[in-house]
Each structure stands twice: as C-alpha cells, then as structure tokens.
Amino acid sequence: MNLKTRHTQLIKTEAKRLGFLSCGISKAQFLEEEAPRLEKWLNNNMHGEMHYMENHFDKRLDPTKLVEGSKSVISLLLNYYPEEKQNVNSFKISKYAYGTDYHFVIKDKLKSLLNFIQEEIGEVDGRAFVDSAPVLDKAWAAKSGLGWIGKNSNLLTQQVGSFYFIAELIVDIDLEYDLPTTDHCGTCTKCIDACPTQAITEPYVVDGSKCISYFTIELKENIPSEFKGQFDDWMFGCDVCQDVCPWNRFSKPHNEPLFNPNPELLSMSKKDWEEITEDVFMKIFKNSAVKRTKFSGLIGNIDFLKQEKP
Template sequence: MNKAKYSLMIKKEALRLGFMSCGISKADFLEVEAPRLEKWLNQNMHGQMQYMENHFDKRLDPRLLVEGAKSVVSLTLNYYPQEQQREDTFKISKYAYGEDYHFVIKDKLKDLLAFIQDNIGEVDGRVFVDSAPVLDKAWAAKSGLGWIGKNNNLISRQSGSFFFIAELILDLELDADGITTDHCGTCTKCIDACPTNAIEQPYIVNGSKCISYLTIELKDAIPDEFQGEIDDWMFGCDVCQDVCPWNRFAKPHSEPRFSPKEELINYNKQEWKELTRELFNGIYKKSAVKRTKYEGLMRNIDFLSR
C-alpha cells in the first residue's frame, strides 16, 4: 500500500517542480546493457572519452552508488526552445541555449529529495545529472519514459526527444513502472541524415565520429577527414533529433533559466568569428558551452571557416 502511495506522491511532486515525466524502476544490475557497453568500449567508439571506461561496475549497478538502493526514479525535463537561431550562422545544440542544465536540474532534484525526506521519513539517496557513472537512458527506458531509438536517444511518443534525463537513486522501495515498446519501426531518417555517418548501424553510434564529440569532447584538432562534413555546427549537433518524426510532438519548454541570450539567437557567422573572450564569458555565463572553453569554440569556428 505504501509503495503505491509513495510512488504517486513522488510523481506528483516531480511534475509540480516542472519535470516533464517521472518513472520508476527497481535498482538492479543492468544485465542487457553490460555486454553492449563492454563491446562499445572495446571497439573504441568512445574516442577520447576515457571517463566512459571508468567505474564500469558502477555504471551497471546503482547499488554500488547508493548503499541499500532499491529504486531508481528517472525524470525528464523539456528543453525544446520557443525561438531558434537564425539559419545562416554557426549552430549550437538547442540544449545549450540557456543556463547549464546541470545547475537547473540539480536544484529541482534536491527539492524533490527534500520533499521525499520530509513527507516519507528517513530515506537515503543521491541525485544524478549526467555527471556520474549512471546510464541515464537505460534507466529512463526501464522506467517506461520512452525507448532508446536508432540514434541512441531516448524517444517518447508524447514529446519526442528534446529533453534532459536525470535520476534519484533511493533506498526506498517503490512501485516499478513497465517498459514501453520501440516505435522506430522501419524509419532510418536519423541514420540517413547524420552528416558524419556516426550512426553506423541502427542503435549503434560511433561516438568518435559524432559531431557533438568532435566539437565538445575532442581536445585535439578536428581531423581533416571531417572537413566539409560538420554542417556548420560549432557546439554539439541536433541533426538526428531534428529529422526524427516523433519530434513533431515537441512543445516549447516553460523554464525561464533555459531562455537564450539575444546574441546567441541573432549573431551571424562574421560576428561569431570576431567573438572575443570577454563576449564569450558574457554570452555563455553559466552555460554548458563553457565546457569547450573559448579556445575550443574558436577552434571549431576556424575549422568550419576553412
């Protein structure tokens, strides 16, 4: 009785805090994902993302992250923007338009955890936002929030894929939700549209060829083989999401902290080329773009301008 009651309480509060959806799964070993992750790493599809090799066991078992863990609460937060960049410019992935999502989501997660502790009692748990060894998409799929598509993004029939994923891992037993079915069907739009052919097979993405990797994670020079293939993306890439038919259901977010700076929307290519460090720090204050730093962004712009 309490499991059902607590599960419903948590989901209602998550929606009140602005999350788009909330699902629950049992904290257990990810048996299906384990061999897939191992194979992906062995084939060096993670490129220079060495952190993907670390904490292999913890990525697959949340009980190693939170002692006595019984439930994984997965949450999604919409970031689809109302207004988008002008077309004739260097492009930034939509998720980075506003304030760094790590800050925004962690604030909401901490509020949710406090609510659980205040209303249910002594519950131990941790909040996770894309910065710890947790397979976000796998847990969200297990929680029924969508299916992992051919482009390796979590996709929802109701809202598409322009959303962040986060988790609460708790030592509280809750009612687990069932998984949903795959609705990609015979569609190959994401595979056909990828400028660098990073989606080498349905459901298998070679991270080292992905534009997001090349413009953010890669610290060395972008290899010449990608000259003319990066499609004016200077930070991240949205191509496989933009062409996904399920994103016709994406609706603009209502999170003020994700609102973009005017320069980000309106700058043309020449203005980006002339970007100074001072302007970079102003436009991207508290932004996810700071991850690539000023030097990294200018490296990308120089590469695109050759």
Template sequence: MDTKEKYSNLIKSKAVAFGFQSCGISKADFLEEEAPHLEQWLQNNFHGEMHYMENHFDKRLDPRLLVEGAKSVVSLSYNYFPAEQQNNADFKLSKYAYGEDYHEVIKEKLRNLVAELQQEIGAFAFRVFVDSAPVLEKAWAKRSGIGWVGKNSNLITKKNGSFYFLAEIICDLELIEDFPVTDHCGSCTRCIDACPTKAIVADKVIDGSKCISYATIELKDQIPDFFKDKMEDWMFGCDICQDVCPWNRFSAPTLEEKFRPNSAVKNFTKQEWKDITREIFSSVFKKSAVMRTKFSGLKRNIDFLSE
C-alpha cells in the first residue's frame, strides 16, 4: 500500500470514528464547471442581499487560494436528522437549528480529527471549514462522491437523504480521489412543486431572494410583502423541499446529543413564541445557530407570521 492510499484510508476510518456519516476525497483544483453557474447566479441577483456571496469569487472556485500548496479537499457529512420534531401546529425552526450551533460542534470534531491524523502522519498544512469562508461545499461533496446535487440544490444520498451538514478539510496531502455518483432525482419534481414561494426556478437553481430561509435568516430588513401567506409558519429557516424529498425516508435520527432539541423547541406553543422575551430567547437559543438572527430577527419573523 502506497502512502496516498494509506493516508486516504486513515482519514476515512478516522472520520467514521468521529461520527461522520460519509467521507470523500477530491483533488484541490479549479472548479471549472461551477464557475459560469456561479457567475450567472450572481448576475441574476439570486443572492438577494447576501452581498458576501459576491466577495472572494476566485477563492470560492479554487481551494489552493485558501490553503497554500493544497492538493486535496476532504469532504465530510454529519447527520443532524432529529428523533423528535416540533409540533406542526407551532411556529417552526429548520431541523438543523434544533440543537447547538453546528459550526462549533463540527469544527471541534474536525480539529480533533486532524490532531489525531497529525500524530500518525506528522505535520501537514490544512484548514477546516463548516459552512464558513468562501467554499462551495456542495460542489466538493459532489466531486468526492458523497452524493448528487438534487433539483432543490441540496446534496442528496440514496442511503441517508439530505439532512446532514457538510464540512471540509483542505490540506496539502496527496490523497486518492473518489468519483462522483450518478443523479437519482429522475423525473421527480416534488421539491419544485412543494415550494410555496417558487424559489426553485430551474433544476438545481434557487432564487435565494425568494427562499423562506433567506427571508427568515439572511434578510436584515423588513420581510417583503411577497412572502405574505407563503411562509407556512416557518420562523427560522425552512425544510419544505427536504421534507417532501422521497430520499429522506431513509433519514435516521442523529446520535449527536448536541443536535437534539431542548424542551422549549419541542414544546413551545404559538402563543409562547409570540410572547417570547429577550431573556427567554437567550436561554432557549444560548448555543444555537438561531442566535445568528438575534432576538430582533426572530421576533420580526414571528410578528410577520402573526399579522
């Protein structure tokens, strides 16, 4: 077994040991196929007020600009599908936000994973990413064979569906590349048909400015009237296009305790959400990704849904 194979196998076995669902490897190279799509998406203003998407265009497409001497992108997925879900009669949070902030939880796992790798391999240059910095996560995960990009632009796998976080280790190790898997969406259009704002404007193309997740998280101003009576009680994020996806019947509950919902998330009624105070918000969402929208943002969303 040569060094490339040895290191590749070691990384994948460590990923399993740290609880990651999948691990795939691709060559750190320019994302030639994605470049025109990203440029067109930005030109169409599908990013709305997410102006940060306009920044670091070159870095989004070339990981070697993020890690000097980068040779490999290790893509990983981590399951967050909850065993217990909110009552559908209540204002809803996207399932990824039920528990603690995934950025922190998964980044810590990645750092510990790399620390163990370096004990066995020796020092190597790397950076870890969890939905942070200009990294096109789905493109790398697709290249590495973790799954395919569905019509709703989420990464989907036959075995696990799509309720998982993506993460990357960009490093200067030479590793064995994996290969993309085939697309298994076929003629299914359930995600397109189910989207109440018609944000899925074409196969794999999302008009972010029409997405409920964008309106409830990214948008800092008042929610436009366009969203009136279309948000289906989503107060933070939206899971509609994933909930209707047939592949998500294979989603199994996460084993990560930190991603499980607390009692307030599970049991609050609509009235309790309407009456939420800054103190209760801070208590319920102390370590949550919901802190990103702040109390004022969540209150704005709830008030908009209540009008």
C-alpha cells in the first residue's frame, strides 16, 4: 500500500471513530463550475442583507488562497437528525438547533482529527472550517463524493438524506481523491412545491432573501409584511424542503449526546412560547445556535407569526 493510500485510510477510519457519518476528500483547487453560479446568485441579490457573502469571492472559490500551501480538502458529515421532535402544537425551530451549537461540537471533533493526522502522519498544516469562513461546504462535499446538491440546494445522499452538518479540514498534504456521485433528484419537485415562501425559484436555485431561515435568523430588520401568514409556524429556521424530500425517509437518529434537546423545548406549546421569559430562553437555549437570534429576535419572530395575513 502506498503512503497516500495509507494516509487516506487512516484519516477516514479516525473520522468514523470520532462519530462522523462520512468523509470524502478532494484536491484543493479553484471551483470552476461554481464561480459563474455564485457570481450570478450575488448579482441577482439572492443573498439579501447577507453582505458577508460578497466578501472574499476569490477565497470562497479557491482554498489555496484561503489556506497557504493547501493540497487537499477533507469534507465531513455529522448527523443531527433527532429521535424526538417538538410538540405538534408549537412554533417550530429547525432540527439542527435542538441541541448544543454545532460550531462547538464539530470544531472539537475537527481539532481531534487534525491532531491525529499530525501525530500519525507527521508535520501537517491545516485549518478547520465549520460555517465560519468563506468555504463552499456543499460544493466540496459533492466534489468529494459525499452526495449531490439537490433541487433545494442542500447536499443529499441516498443512504441518509440531508439532516447533517458539513465541515472541512483543509490540509497541505496530497491524499487520494474521491469522485463525485450522480444526481438522484430525477423529476421530483417536492421541495419546490412545498416551500412556503417560493424561495426555490427554479431547480437548484434558492433565493436566500425569500427563505424563512433567512428571515428568522439573518435579517436584522422587520420581516416584510407581504410574507405574513406564509411561515407555517417556523420561528427559527425552516426544515420544509428537507422534511418533504423522499431521501429523508432514510434519516436515522444521531448518536451525539450534545445534540439532544432540553426536554422543555420538546414539550412547549404555542402559548408557552408566547409567554416565554428571557430567563427561560437562556435556560432552554444555553449553548444553542438559537442564541444567534437573541431573545428579542425570537420574540419578534413569534409576534410576526401571531399576525394574520394582510
């Protein structure tokens, strides 16, 4: 077995031991196909108020500009699909935010993986990324054979659907590279048909500025009144396009204790949410990604959901 093969197998075995669903590897190079797509998306203002998406255009498309000397992008998936869901008579939060903020959970796992690589392989420089820098996660995961980008612009896999986080280690060693998989969306348009705000404007294109996740998490101003009555009770994020995807019937519950929700979160009703205090908010979402929207933001979202259609 040559050194490259041995190193690649070592990394993939350790990734599995750390609890990652899967691990795929690509050559660190310019993302030629994604460049015009990203440019068009930005030119059409589909990023709304997310102005950070306009920054570091070159680095977003070329990891060698982001991490000096980089040769390989190691993409990893971590399952977050919960065993139990919220009370049906409740305002809803996206399943990814049920437990501890994924940034902390995954960063620790990535650090462990990088330390392992350095101990087993030798002097390897690299950086870990979880949503925290201009890296096109889904493009790299697809390039690494971990799935295909579906019509809802999420990474999909035949084995486990799409309820997982994507993260990367960009490293300065050559490894064996995986091949992309094929698209299995076929003629299905369930995600497009089900989107409450028609944010999926055409197959594979999501207008971020119309997405419920954008309105309830990213937007710092008031939600435009024309969307009243269209939010389907989502107060933080939205899972509609994933919930209706046929491939998600293969989702299996995660086994990461840190992603388990506070039991109170699952039992709360709409009335409980309407009366929530800041103390209860801080208790339920102690280490949660929901803190991004702050107590005031969540209350604003709930107030919006309580309003009737204009």
